[in-house]
Amino acid sequence: xxxxxxxxxxxxxxxxxxxxxxxxxxxDFAVVEERWRNTWRDEDHYFxxxxxxxxxxxxxxxxxxxxxxxxxxxxxxxxIDFFARYKRMKGYNVMFPQGWDCHGLPTEVKxxxxxxxxxxxxxxxxxxxMCRELTEKNIEQMRLTLxxxxxxxxxxxxxxxxTPKYYSKTQLSFLRMLKSGYIYQDEHPVNYCTxxxxxxxxxxxxxxxxxxxxxxxxxxxxxxxxxxxxxxVACVAVAVHPxxxxxxxxxxxxxxxxxxxxxxxxxxxxxxxxxxGSGAVMICTFGDKQDVHWWKQHNLPLRKxxxxxxxxxxxxxxxxxxSTTECRKAILLDxxxxxxxxxQEKLEQRVGTCWRCKTPIEILSGRQWFIRIKxxxxxxxxxxxxxxxxxxxxxxxxxxxxxxWDWCISRQRIFATPIPVWFCTKCGEIVVPDEKDLPCDPTLxxxxxxxxxxxxxxxxxxxxVLDTWMDSSISVLNVTGWDGTGKPxxxxxxxxxxxxxxxxxxxxxxxxxxxxxxxxxxxDQILVNGMVLGEDGFKMSKSRGNVxxxxxxxxxxxxxxxxxWAATGAALGSDIMFSWNDVIAASRFQTKMWNIARFALxxxxxxxxxxxxxVTSLADRWLLARLSDTVQVVSAAxxxxxxxxxxxxxxxFAWDVLADNYIELAKGRLYSEGASRKSACRVLYAAYDxxxxxxxxxxxxxxxxxxxxxxxxxxxxxxxxxxxxxxxxARTEGDLLVKVVAEVRKxxxxxxxxLNAPLGKVTVYAPQTVDDEGDTxxxxxxxxxxxxxxxxxxxxxxxxxxxxxxVGPTFRKQAGAFMEVVKALSPExxxxxxxxxxxxxxxxxxxxxxxxxxxxxxxxxxxVNVITVGDVIVTIAIK
RNA sequence: GGGCUCGUGGUCUAGCGGUAUGACGUCGCCCUUACACGGCGGAGGUCACCGGUUCGAAUCCGGUCGGGCCCA
Numbered sequence: 001x002x003x004x005x006x007x008x009x010x011x012x013x014x015x016x017x018x019x020x021x022x023x024x025x026x027x028d029f030a031v032v033e034e035r036w037r038n039t040w041r042d043e044d045h046y047f048x049x050x051x052x053x054x055x056x057x058x059x060x061x062x063x064x065x066x067x068x069x070x071x072x073x074x075x076x077x078x079x080i081d082f083f084a085r086y087k088r089m090k091g092y093n094v095m096f097p098q099g100w101d102c103h104g105l106p107t108e109v110k111x112x113x114x115x116x117x118x119x120x121x122x123x124x125x126x127x128x129x130m131c132r133e134l135t136e137k138n139i140e141q142m143r144l145t146l147x148x149x150x151x152x153x154x155x156x157x158x159x160x161x162x163t164p165k166y167y168s169k170t171q172l173s174f175l176r177m178l179k180s181g182y183i184y185q186d187e188h189p190v191n192y193c194t195x196x197x198x199x200x201x202x203x204x205x206x207x208x209x210x211x212x213x214x215x216x217x218x219x220x221x222x223x224x225x226x227x228x229x230x231x232x233v234a235c236v237a238v239a240v241h242p243x244x245x246x247x248x249x250x251x252x253x254x255x256x257x258x259x260x261x262x263x264x265x266x267x268x269x270x271x272x273x274x275x276x277g278s279g280a281v282m283i284c285t286f287g288d289k290q291d292v293h294w295w296k297q298h299n300l301p302l303r304k305x306x307x308x309x310x311x312x313x314x315x316x317x318x319x320x321x322x323s324t325t326e327c328r329k330a331i332l333l334d335x336x337x338x339x340x341x342x343x344q345e346k347l348e349q350r351v352g353t354c355w356r357c358k359t360p361i362e363i364l365s366g367r368q369w370f371i372r373i374k375x376x377x378x379x380x381x382x383x384x385x386x387x388x389x390x391x392x393x394x395x396x397x398x399x400x401x402x403x404x405w406d407w408c409i410s411r412q413r414i415f416a417t418p419i420p421v422w423f424c425t426k427c428g429e430i431v432v433p434d435e436k437d438l439p440c441d442p443t444l445x446x447x448x449x450x451x452x453x454x455x456x457x458x459x460x461x462x463x464x465v466l467d468t469w470m471d472s473s474i475s476v477l478n479v480t481g482w483d484g485t486g487k488p489x490x491x492x493x494x495x496x497x498x499x500x501x502x503x504x505x506x507x508x509x510x511x512x513x514x515x516x517x518x519x520x521x522x523x524d525q526i527l528v529n530g531m532v533l534g535e536d537g538f539k540m541s542k543s544r545g546n547v548x549x550x551x552x553x554x555x556x557x558x559x560x561x562x563x564x565w566a567a568t569g570a571a572l573g574s575d576i577m578f579s580w581n582d583v584i585a586a587s588r589f590q591t592k593m594w595n596i597a598r599f600a601l602x603x604x605x606x607x608x609x610x611x612x613x614x615v616t617s618l619a620d621r622w623l624l625a626r627l628s629d630t631v632q633v634v635s636a637a638x639x640x641x642x643x644x645x646x647x648x649x650x651x652x653f654a655w656d657v658l659a660d661n662y663i664e665l666a667k668g669r670l671y672s673e674g675a676s677r678k679s680a681c682r683v684l685y686a687a688y689d690x691x692x693x694x695x696x697x698x699x700x701x702x703x704x705x706x707x708x709x710x711x712x713x714x715x716x717x718x719x720x721x722x723x724x725x726x727x728x729x730a731r732t733e734g735d736l737l738v739k740v741v742a743e744v745r746k747x748x749x750x751x752x753x754x755l756n757a758p759l760g761k762v763t764v765y766a767p768q769t770v771d772d773e774g775d776t777x778x779x780x781x782x783x784x785x786x787x788x789x790x791x792x793x794x795x796x797x798x799x800x801x802x803x804x805x806x807v808g809p810t811f812r813k814q815a816g817a818f819m820e821v822v823k824a825l826s827p828e829x830x831x832x833x834x835x836x837x838x839x840x841x842x843x844x845x846x847x848x849x850x851x852x853x854x855x856x857x858x859x860x861x862x863x864v865n866v867i868t869v870g871d872v873i874v875t876i877a878i879k
Numbered sequence: 880g881g882g883c884u885c886g887u888g889g890u891c892u893a894g895c896g897g898u899a900u901g902a903c904g905u906c907g908c909c910c911u912u913a914c915a916c917g918g919c920g921g922a923g924g925u926c927a928c929c930g931g932u933u934c935g936a937a938u939c940c941g942g943u944c945g946g947g948c949c950c951a
Contacts, residue, residue, distance in 0.1 A: 026916085207950085289951095350951085391883070395949065398882060402950065500948080531948085568892095568902090574884085575947075579891065581903045584916090591916045599913035648893085648901080660918075671912085742919090749908070749920050756911045781911090 023601060027594035029558030033701045037147060044716070045088075045152045047095035049481075056092035057493040058084060059476040059523055060153075061506065062099030062161065064106065067138035069145040071540070072499065072532045074550045075576065078566035079529055079643065080497045081151045085697035086638050088152075089720035095490075097479045098146065098153040102135045102162035103416040104468040105196055105356055110134060111415075124414050124443065131415040132162055145550060149559045150700045152716075159478055161471040167417040168439035170471050172484050173517055174420060175432055182372050182516045183409070185430070189285070189292045190408045192364040193354035194310030198412040199368050201467060202405060203505045205352040205361055214277065214347040215332065218340040220255040222247070225277025227347060229335065230327040231284035233260050233316040234305035239294060240280050242268040247280060258340055259331065260317070267298045286363035288352075289404075306362055308412070324362075369410035369419060369464065373403050373512065381511050381521040388641050389573040392500060392528040399504040407509070409467045416465035422447050426456035435484060473509035476522040487518060496523040500573065501531060527641055530575035537577055548578050560699035561586040567643040567698055589651055590702055593691075596659050597706045600688045603670050609685045613678035617773045619665040620683045621727050622734020626657045627687055628725040634694050635720070643698070650694050658687055661738050668778030676773050686723065693721050733770050739869045740764055744780050747867055747876065756781055760877035763859070765791040767871060782876075791873045793866065794858040797827045810847050814839060822851060 047057075060080060063073055084096040111130045112118055119127050139160065146153060159166050177183045190199040216225045222238065235257050240247040250266045257264055264282075271290065272281055283294045285302050294300070304313055312319045312327045319327045335341040352361045379400050387393040410419065420440040422431045431447045433440045442461030450457050474482070480491040492514070498506060507526065514522035533539060534546025541547065553562045564586035569576040615621055630653040637646035666680040692707040696715045707715035744762065748755055759782035764770070770786045777784040811818045821839055822830075836843045857866050857875065864875040 023913095025914085394883060398950070504949080533947090537947090577891075579903085581891075585902055588916055592914070595914035595917085597913085602913070644893090652901085659914085663913080664918090667911095667913095745919060752908080754909060754911080755919060756909085 023598050025598075027590055027702075027705075029560060029590070029701070032705045033148075033150070033559055036701050036704050037150070040714075040716075042155045044714075045094075045096065045154050046156045047097075047154050048093055051093040053091055053093035055095065055490045055494070056084075056087045057095045057480060057490050057495075058097070059479060059493045059496040059510075060097050060099060061498050061502075062101035062159070062472055062475055063142070064104065065100050065102055065135050065138040065142060066106070067141050069142050069550060071548050071550050071553075071578065074149065074562065075532050075566050075569075076497060076499060076529055077146070077149065077151050078563050079527065079641070081149075081563075081700075082567065082643050082697045083495075083497075083527075083638070083641060084152055085700065085716065086720065088716070089693070089696065089718065091719065094154075095157055095479065096152060096154045097157035097159065098143075098155065099159045099472075099475055099479075100135070100139050100142075100161065101468060101472045102132075102160060103465075103471055105198070105413060107131050107135055108413065108415050119414055127414050135160075135162060148554060149550070149562070152700075157479060159475075161417075161468075162415075164439045166478060167471065169474060169478055169482070170417045170466065171420045171438045171440060172435055173474050173477070173513065174466065174470070175435060175438075176484065177371065177513075177516055178421075178432065180516065183369060184372070185367065185369050187365060187367050188370065188405075188408075189295075189363045189365040190368050190405075191352065191361045192308065192366075193357065193359055193361055194306075194308065195357050195359040196354060196413070197308055199364075199366070199408050199410060200354060200361065201408050201469070202403075203469075203508070204355045206355045206358075207350045208353050208358070210349060210351050212347050212349050212351075214345045215335075216278065216342040216344070217258070217335050218342060219258060219280070219282065222250065222255060222280050223278040223342060224280050224282050226282060226287075227349065228284070228287050228328070229331045230312070230319075230324050231287050231305055232257060232282075232331060233312075233319070234284040234286070234303040235260075235264055235282045236285055236295065236300040236303055237264050237267045237283040237298060238280055239267050239269045239272050239283055241272040241274045242270065244272075244274045244279050258338065259334055267294070267300075269294060269297070285365065288363065292363060302365055304365060306364060308364065308366075310362065368408050370406040371409055371512070371516075373406050374515075375400050375403060377515050378508070378512050381515045384521045385511075385523060386525045388525065388527045392503065392526070392573060395500065395503050396507065399508060407467075407512075409470055410464040411467055412463075413465055416468060417471055418442060419462045419464050419466055421462045422459035423462070424451035424454060424456045425458035425460055427451060427454040429453040431459060469505055469509045472506060473513045474517075476510060476514065477517065482517075487520070491518065492521055493523045495525045495527060497527045497529065499531060500528050503528065528573050530573055533575055533577045535578050535580070540578075553583060557583050557587045558590075558701070560590060560702045563698055563700075564589065564647065567647040569644070572641055572643075589655070590699070592655055592659060593695075593702065593706070596654060596663070597688070597709075599663060600684050601709055603681055603684060604688075607673075607678075607681070609681055610678050611682060611685065613675070613682045615679050615683060617666075617669070617676055617679050617775065618730060618733055618737060618771060619662060619773075619775050620679050621725075621730030622737065623658070623662045623666075623683050623687060624725040625727050625731040625734065626653065627683075627690060628723060629731075630657075631690060631694070631721050631723045638697075646694075647698055650691065650698075653687075654691055658691075661741075662687075665737070665741070665772075665775040665779050668775060669773065690721050690723050693718050729768075733768065736766060736869070736872065737770065737772055737776060740872065740874060741776055741779055743867050743869050743874065744782070744876070747865065758782065761785065761862075762877070763787060763791070763864075763875045765789070765873040765875075791875065792859065793864070793873075793875070795855050796858055797830050797855055811839075818844075 058080060061076065063069070080096065084094050088094045108119060108131060111127070111134055114134070115130060161167060174183065191202060191205050192199050212227050214225050214227055215229050216223055219238065224238065238255055240250070247266070251268070252266070254263045254265045271294070272279070283291050283300065285295055285304065286292050303315060305316055306324060307313050310323055312322045312324070314320050316327065319330055322330060332341065353359060354361055379397065382393060382396050382400070418441045420433050420438065420442060422442050423429070424431055429451050431451060433447065437448070443463055447459055476493050476496070477491070480488040480493055482488050482491065496507065496510070510522050514520060531539070534548070536546050538546060550562060561583050565582045569582055615624065630649055633649045634646045637643070637649065666684070669676045669680045689710065692703050692715050696703040700716065703715050745755055748757060759780060762780065762782045762784045764784065764786045766786060766788060769788055772786065818839055821837055833846060836845050857864050859875050862877055864877050867874045867876070
């Protein structure tokens with residue numbers, strides 16, 4: 001711990017003025033952030049259900065409790081916290097709930113790994129308990145990170161999807177949708193991961209490029225090309241294009257499947273590509289989605305060749321029990337032996353894989369639960385929501401438009417919300433519990449009433465569980481307080497913030513469920529953020545070694561620096577490349593701000609602040625005008641969630657306008673005494689107060705630290721700035737003031753003078769009266785006079801610049817003589833040079849651009865230098 | 880193959896009809912009582928390429944090439 005930190009540590013936790021000699025020279029984020037973290041109270045962020053303020057309810061994404069809050073989460077949460085804090089300051093009753101989406105496969109896998117078991121080694125109940133315990137531990141760890149980042153979450157509205165309180169709502173929503181016909185059970189092909197042993201939804205399938213082999217073989221006289229010979233046993237037809245002349249003679253016939261011998265019909269279908277392979281394709285149940293399509297279209301039988309463990313079933317005869325890859329090898333060998341394998345080619349193909357484990361998915365038919373997807377009503381609701389940025393709506397539309405299958409919501413797993421139904425053993429009727437008896441695990445309990453259809457008393461509980469998205473897609477219903485008794489007062493929520501990667505899942509499912517259960521859009525607005533890429537521009541991954549962990553960043557530069565990085569990194573919706581540069585820039589801005597604060601506090605302390613002091617000086621009026629502009633720009637940006645614009649505006653004002661220009665101008669007056677000091681002090685105070693409040697949503701620790709010295713309580717309880725100051729003259733005249741100072745500084749620089757070097761008399765001829773109260777004089781260390789009359793300058797030629805590139809080649813040896821003759825010309829002749837000149841007795845032409853006269857200026861008999869700023873002339877006396 | 884997005888000084892980025900914003904880096908000068916984690920100034924860009932619309936295009940339109948994302 002450095003010595004400079006001592007002040008921050010010892011400083012009593014209260015708001016109030018301190019004496020300037022106590023202000024530490026350097027800002028120690030570690031100490032400050034920890035102190036405020038320990039001071040702030042959770043209650044300050046609670047949503048008040050009885051409040052009269054307008055509600056602003058955020059449907060926060062519930063992260064998966066892996067134990068690690070990654071940088072992508074951090075970006076997402078920064079955005080949420082920026083507007084949550086902003087809206088609070090704007091007078092809204094903000095709910096920023098924190099949820100945890102617990103159920104799912106990754107936790108099951110982790111539990112198996114940690115305990116060296118498989119899920120079948122212990123009872124379902126025991127396994128669930130282990131999952132819950134691991135999840136609780138992980139949540140605890142992630143809560144710490146959230147707090148460290150100063151996210152102003154409403155912990156009184158925390159929800160955990162694995163708790164009975166939450167998943168009974170999931171079950172209630174299931175029962176309601178079952179009743180209204182949205183949910184049905186059916187035997188239907190679904191995407192199935194044989195490694196995870198569960199059905200998955202299309203949203204959970206990711207596609208990968210792989211190289212595979214296309215095998216051409218003789219299929220009862222017809223050549224067929226297939227990438228999956230192991231599905232031969234599941235072949236139910238051979239399809240050809242109706243216009244394909246090669247196969248006209250086969251119309252209406254059937255073929256015998258090689259190696260297996262069953263007969264399959266020839267069908268004709270427009271979807272067959274005659275150019276691919278041999279133009280004839282075998283339809284199997286099921287090789288891909290197209291097979292399912294054809295199978296339905298042509299009303300073909302079902303032959304299940306692969307079971308839920310990825311093994312060949314009994315119908316495959318001697319291949320039964322082999323895995324699909326073993327079976328493929330065996331069949332290819334047998335084809336060769338039978339002499340029917342013609343050739344093999346390499347083929348690039350995209351295979352659907354399980355998004356969790358990357359295992360190629362199989363399409364297996366089975367009894368599953370589905371939710372009907374009614375495209376039009378989802379599309380309508382999506383259009384009623386305001387999308388930030390707008391083009392993200394297109395992604396949703398594209399996804400909706402290409403949906404073909406209903407949403408498969410049943411999973412053959414354990415750690416998930418149970419499907420609350422029983423089946424009557426006698427008649428097969430689906431029996432559901434009373435809503436008041438939820439939550440319910442049908443594998444542990446029995447229905448309270450006999451079967452309503454047959455009066456039977458024997459039941460089997462459903463062992464399948466629900467897709468995790470069934471939990472999270474009602475997050476908005478949960479946070480708005482839905483309990484099945486009607487539409488909650490605060491539904492729909494105001495906003496859903498999320499990443500663009502889960503538009504097709506979380507956003508899509510949430511809209512679907514909200515429409516199905518509430519007949520309404522779930523939120524007024526959706527704010528979509530981009531993904532965080534590594535510094536090399538690639539997706540962060542352990543194998544690339546480009547992963548940035550929020551904790552590391554916070555440890556080195558502080559939470560506020562990370563938050564600034566999130567704000568300025570990218571425009572809304574764009575992917576953002578991580579960059580240490582931006583973090584360092586953020587950290588430097590804090591250093592600068594801290595020094596501005598120190599300077600200001602030292603001034604405030606001297607005589608106190610008179611908030612009613614008249615503001616007369618031009619520089620002071622200029623500062624207020626620029627401050628007013630900044631407030632307007634920043635406020636507008638905040639309303640549109642353009643955090644990069646907002647923070648940029650604040651930084652520009654603080655660094656450029658306030659520190660580099662205003663303070664430099666006003667310093668002199670602040671060091672002296674009197675009315676004009678009071679004026680400067682007052683505007684400095686206005687800027688300080690306003691900056692603190694505008695920075696509060698972005699860098700809450702820093703803003704609180706600075707604001708606390710003003711003894712006005714917590715900055716986070718202040719209203720958002722409403723400062724306006726209209727003074728057009730101050731803006732233009734002040735800009736002129738700043739420009740003049742800049743030009744004179746440049747003059748000093750160009751003439752090798754130090755910036756604080758004294759200058760003599762400087763006269764500024766401006767079109768309008770400018771009363772700077774001596775600010776420019778002190779800043780420039782010169783005797784500055786502002787005048788509105790015309791400058792009376794005498795121009796004197798003080799020398800000649802020859803263009804040797806012209807003079808040399810033209811006159812050769814006479815060049816020197818030429819220059820001497822020119823120098824001897826009178827000032828009048830130089831100002832208007834003749835066409836010819838007498839050189840060594842001959843009249844010679846003066847070439848174009850041979851020379852330029854150098855001028856010097858005289859003002860009231862004294863030599864001066866002249867610089868111009870637009871139509872303003874500045875003269876500087878030469879000593 | 881389709882959709883969406885993007886291609887701007889060394890790097891990243893703003894602008895989205897009037898020859899270009901800022902950050903980091905780089906070079907030079909300056910330790911001026913808030914700040915050298917600073918100040919001031921400079922160098923560095925045919926705004927991917929080709930064509931069109933226009934008095935005028937980085938900006939609009941068409942095409943080409945190349946990234947990224949989503950989907951077949």
